[in-house]
Amino acid sequence: MLQCHARGCNTNNFPLELSEVEIQVLETDYNPQFLRNMIPKLDWNALVVTAKKVGITAVPDVLPETMNEDIDENFLRNLHRILLETHVQQGKMTCPNCKHVYSIRDGIPNMLLNDEA
Amino acid sequence: MSRPEHQAPPEIYYNDDEAKKYTSNTRIQSVQAEMTYRALELLSLPENESSFLLDIGCGSGLSGEILDEEGYIWVGMDISPAMLQVALEREVEGDLFLQDVGQGMAFRPGTFDGAISISVLQWLCNADHTSHNPKTRLTRFFSTLYSSLRRGARAVFQFYPENDDQCELIMNTAMRCGFEGGLVVDYPNSKKAKKYFLCLFAGQSAPGVKQQ
């Protein structure tokens, strides 16, 4: 869901590329309604690329067609695992354009920029 | 008592001690809770939908806890590492970001269904560093916020304006960034209870209409 926000960095600034990650999975309530609400907001390619970076391959490369009433429960469960239960505890996110590196510590990404930027 | 935003920049003012003090103060807790509920009311989100919210200046997660209770999924950001540390210790559900909102936000367009912010906006009007220009920072903030909201989403800010000029600067900047909306003043005649809520609408779609 993140893109680079360094000033003047407006193109090709997404998705931020994860590296040196340490993952923690925390179980949380499954909420199919929230997931349905999120699907149209996701950039599917970016999600797949990012998921693979953290070792998750349970999502299809292409968003399934049947996005109406009967979405596959299994699909939603996997999405739930990725969006809500997988937390990057430590790591780095690098902007593909300007190469700015945002570090993640204790699960909190540091999005501060130098003020001159 | 002088205003905290005049004493030091927020990331300095809310150090470890201040963050703990702030969070464990029951009066602050109840005022925060009350303002959070009021902000949610003003957001008027569709019922029975699990909205995705942004908490701007989430601090130690006092309002986040209410968002958790109310069943919202949320993301919080704050400039004070000490406050975020307390939020971690309190095990709030939301994802946390260390961020200076005056530098703009990095969320994909249309990510959030709404945003709330409790007692933060006035901090943005300060020039804590020589390179800070309140107007530039407000513009950066409102324009990136606008794009991170889905069309028709609302953002509600409780804040303590210092004077009319500051209010006007904030309002004008928000409008220039595309927002519509206005100020709601609760208890206007009570010096103590008076509360300002800036309510902004992103895009002009009618409430209740589903957007893609």
Ligand SMILES: [Zn+2]
């Ligand atoms: Zn960049």
